[in-house]
Amino acid sequence: MFEATLNQRLQQQACSGLLRTRLIADEISAAYLTVDNKQYLNFASNDYLGIASDNTVEKLLSSDKHKHLSSGAMASPLVVGRHKIHQELEQLLLDWVDAPKSHDCLLFGSGYSANTGVISALFNQKNKDALLVQDKFNHASLMDVGRNSQALGHCRQLRFMHNDLASLASILTKAAHDKSASEMQNKLVVTEGVFSMDGDQPDLPPLTQITKANNAWFMLDDAHGIGVHGNRGCGSLSAQGIALSDCDILVITFGKAIGAQGAAVIATKQTIEYLTNFSRDYIYSTHLSPTQSAAAIANIKTIQADNWRREKLAENIEYFKNHMNHSKFTLTNSNSPIQPIIIGDETKAVQLSEQLKVNGVWASAMRYPTVAKQQARLRITISAAHSKQQLDQLIKQVSA
Ligand SMILES: Cc1ncc(COP(=O)(O)O)c(C=O)c1O
Structure with missing residues (x-):
């Protein structure tokens, strides 16, 4: 039956540092993430403009037009x-x-x-x-x-x-x-x-x-x-x-x-x-x-309507790139909110991501098969919702 096959495949994933697990976040916003009562700075979401966090369902459905949807x-x-x-x-x-x-x-x-x-x-x-x-x-x-x-x-x-x-x-x-x-x-x-x-x-x-x-x-x-x-x-x-x-x-x-x-x-x-x-x-x-x-x-x-969101995002990306210049990691040529730090080894990428979590920063390790083998990376995403202090915190923890 399937049980033995599934077990073997899962063990192989774990041994290669590729096992994925699900978790429950108590709260997710563009800037913060709370898991198991611990709050992290969120550098992993795709809410690049901070819109998902700002336009809550309450706000959306409060308009008369949408009451009967x-x-x-x-x-x-x-x-x-x-x-x-x-x-x-x-x-x-x-x-x-x-x-x-x-x-x-x-x-x-x-x-x-x-x-x-x-x-x-x-x-x-x-x-x-x-x-x-x-x-x-x-x-x-x-x-x-x-x-x-x-x-x-x-x-x-x-x-x-x-x-x-x-x-x-x-x-x-x-x-x-x-x-x-x-x-x-x-x-x-x-x-x-x-x-x-x-x-x-x-x-x-x-x-x-x-x-x-x-x-x-x-x-x-x-x-x-x-x-x-x-x-x-x-x-x-x-x-x-x-x-x-x-x-x-x-x-x-x-x-x-x-x-x-x-x-x-x-x-x-x-x-x-x-x-x-x-x-x-x-x-x-x-x-x-x-x-x-x-x-x-x-x-x-x-x-x-909100040009300021794109302007703030561009400013944040530039700030992050400029200040990461002095870190031991090299950034790629990305000018977008997606700022990967290529680590290579899968296990090392996961370790770095876990270490950041200990210090209150959430940045996901992306591994095979999402990216090629030995191309594991921290996929840092910058949002307009981040403040300079939050970016400083990220830069400090990544560079530590
Ligand atoms: C380039 C690209 N295309 C398509 C998708 C899939 O979009 P969705 O999350 O809406 O299924 C993703 C999501 O990760 C993506 O990065």
């Missing part, structure tokens, strides 16, 4: 229809990213589901001759669905070196000369606006040019760029001067800077109609809850 969506949007609040959120997102009239928006229950929903719909048994090209460091949701599609024979998946334009160009050029691949009608290049474990960003203008020159579509997962970068926080495309029409599929998630839950896909009306018909994640899942949609709407409006 149902707590759940009750079924798939194709079964009972979507609520007006879903439409309001879709329109708000389309306006925010300056989508042309030719575009539309589809909501998903999570970013994971949006990514798998898009890729598995584009690469399926009726559309097999296709090439999927992904940055090597793309999120697990993208890599897993690509791997599965390839295993099912629905596409060929190739990965380019992280943020390496020459590697991307070489893969696409090789594919054009390789007989089997050149016959492939459909090619999709996928990258992220801000990489979740490294905090760095791709150079989007040349990347989109290379993609276009090779007749491929371009998909951007902007989970960590939305809210933080671009005009009024509208994301990485705007920050790098790319028009939405140059991005064939944009994925936005609500669980990071937007401080809610769920995700959206923005693409041409034709693509959205296709996904409505063929994305199994969309068709066979209960729709995003109306209350989460209301939370996303309220938070996006706060993000658009």
